């Protein structure tokens with residue numbers, strides 16, 4: 001009964017699995033959830049709205065232009081009421097609309113107005129599910145901060161066998177429980193996270209940068225915010241969508257990142273430095289585009305300030321968590337960083353491992369502490385790693 005007292009909007013789109021959404025609504029009602037159902041036009045071809053109305057005990061919402069008495073805008077009213085929105089089943093067409101941010105019907109418009117948890121449960125033919133366009137849309141939806149469940153495998157209504165079945169109802173419920181009952185253990189704390197790559201200009205059109213996508217830092221900011229922290233995210237210019245509730249500060253160069261981090265430093269409890277900050281910058285930046293000449297072009301580089309090291313020197317009450325991106329001697333180099341930069345923990349990732357580190361959705365890391373303790377973690381999603389890092393920070397507090 002973990003979901004008792006929550007309000008959940010169930011969005012049903014037009015697939016054969018629409019009939020299983022009836023069981024989902026029924027299971028939620030049994031837990032004491034207030035359920036509002038929104039159906040797409042095609043969903044109504046599979047199951048009648050009356051069924052959902054009877055099971056949910058609420059009017060079923062079908063049209064963005066039809067407001068129940070006292071409601072001005074149904075998409076915004078529903079988005080406001082919802083502690084979570086679950087789309088089950090989500091068709092390939094719906095994934096595509098949601099990934100694009102379209103708002104041409106009640107359900108897609110509702111998503112745009114929604115700042116709560118969104119859980120998307122795709123169900124479709126396995127060839128459709130595997131199509132690169134669908135996979136790309138799922139990636140975009142993950143980047144937008146939605147949780148997208150992996151469909152079940154097995155015999156499908158179309159006769160094919162493979163991935164594409166709506167996940168089992170207990171799995172959907174347990175995912176909702178996980179999302180809605182996150183521990184608010186960072187309530188009252190301010191966490192500053194840095195993310196992404198810095199850019200050091202060479203001339204007006206060129207810069208030196210690195211492969212950081214911002215995914216690790218953004219996962220940390222999302223997790224900290226979900227757990228109740230006031231969260232400031234100082235990021236490089238290329239980054240995923242900003243998680244709801246997080247204060248984003250965009251910076252280009254290491255100097256700009258330094259200024260922003262230092263501006264907030266005295267007011268924060270925890271700093272987590274996941275950004276890949278350029279160690280060097282061109283000594284001189286050309287005011288005009290550098291022309292191609294015969295022979296070599298030599299760029300003279302000078303060192304950037306090490307932001308983390310300076311934070312370590314100025315440390316007062318703050319907990320300071322650094323990252324170490326290494327391609328060799330992971331532990332040895334990470335231990336050196338703890339001492340040199342006065343850190344409370346370092347997250348060491350070997351960025352040579354396939355599917356881990358820069359620009360991947362997963363990461364394999366070791367957590368190292370000043371007392372010599374080392375916690376080795378397997379390859380896990382950046383979101384899972386973010387929560388484990390926060391669990392460990394909480395123990396340091």
Ligand code: PMT
Nearest residue numbers: 212213214215216273276277306307308323324325358359
């Ligand atoms: O962004 P993603 O694509 O998700 O990739 C994630 C990541 C691989 C970038 C991330 O997991 C990571 O390892 N971030 C740290 C990258 C890095 O710069 O590591 P480093 O070992 O060079 O630096 C050590 C620490 O000092 C880092 O916390 C860094 O933020 C900090 N630093 C470094 C240089 C500098 N001038 N100022 C700093 O504050």
